[in-house]
Each structure stands twice: as structure tokens, then as C-alpha cells.
Amino acid sequence: MTLHQRRFETVVPDRPIGRLDDIADGHSRGFDPLGEGRDTMFVVRRGGSVFAYRNHCPHYDRARMAWKKDEFMNGDRSQIMCSAHGALFSIEDGACTQGPCLGLSLYPVAVELRDGEIWITEPYAPGFWRERSA
Template sequence: MTPGAAGLLLCRIEDIPDGHSRGFDPGKTGRDTMFIVRRGGRVYAYRNACPHYDRARMAWKKNEFLNGDRSHIMCAAHGALFQIEDGACVIGPCLGQRLSPVSITLRDGCVWMTEPDL
């Protein structure tokens, strides 16, 4: 991760295989505080916290934020399922709530974080 005038460079889009996810620790806290899901040429970024219980980390193992068929984001602590495109919970104890999005941009094949507070 490299800081720059346009934000913080997280990775190249090709570093995340299509249909997969990857966690990041931009604030160097020692744990992934956010994650990105890639679908084709689009990427979606969220804070690594379940809205049901903010301290619950989403991944069931390193860089695994999706359910088995990779159709939804899944909270490993609660089994809640979230839509990839907007973070809305569709199954679980936080039904009707959403994951907190992280501002990113995709430029020249790279993913940049524009939100500095993570």
C-alpha cells in the first residue's frame, strides 16, 4: 500500500481474482480493517465489521469474505449474508442493515482508497 496525492494505493485489480475478495490494513493496525470484492471489472469495498456486532470480523479465514458459492459477502461470526453490490444484509440477525462502504476509485488498473481514516 502506497500513499499518494490521489489517496492510498491498495493493489492492482489483477491482484484480486475475479469473484474473490481480499482484506487490507491501510492504517497498519495489525488486522484487516477493510476488504474488497471483485466482480469482473468492478470492485466493492467495505469496512471489516458486521453491522450486527461491530467487533465481529467478517472473514472466516484470510481474504475469505464470501460464502461458498461466492454470491454474497458472509459474516463468519453470525452467518449473515450481504449483497456484494451494496452491502445490504439479506439473511441474518442484521437484516435490513448494511455494511459500511469504503471510498475507493479504480484508475489505470489500480485500486485507490480515498478515505483516509481506516
């Protein structure tokens, strides 16, 4: 992860990343907790539960997963899909079920709901690999 340690520090964000109500049930949404300019994680909502992962396909280093802003799911929204090569992942535990990453899993982000808000509960490392000049 040394590439990720440049300008942005690893911290537990001191504010929620968003609200449960911002995500339609069964849908996904990307977030940029450290303000890096890119969605470095995403959350999938199932009813009152949320499942959060880094926006990094375990197949290729640095591969972002959506095909469009906030679109991290397959057609019937039963699984998470990486739109780089179609790998499918279990929503609940992030394990790859089909495609290029079999045997690998998405990198989970520890989150919890407090009064309808989504909080990251553990130190969050920068996810955007590019070195920034300012």
C-alpha cells in the first residue's frame, strides 16, 4: 500500500460519509471519504443493512469497478459486479463468485449506521494511487 500513502493521511473520518436514505434499497453508491477526487469505496444497501468495500477490484491493482458513477451491481442487483471484466462478488462477504478474481475477495470497509448515517469505524487509507503535486 506504499503507493497510497502520499498526500492523504490514513484516518478515521470524523463525519459520516452519507445517509442510508441516500441509497435506494438494493442499489449501490460510491463515496470519497478523504476528498481524493474519486470514489475510493462503495456501499450496497439491502433493506436496513449496508455492506461497504474499497473501490478496487482484486484482479488488477488500481482497477476501479463501476461502469458509471454509483453503478457497482449486476443486472438484477443480486451481486456486486466489476465492470472491468465482469467479475461477480457476494454482497454480504465480498467473495468472488465468478470471473477473474475467483478465490479472492473485495476489501471490506468497516462501517456502521448511527441514526441513519453511515460512519466509517476504522482507519481509512487513501485509495487513489496517483501522486499529487499540491
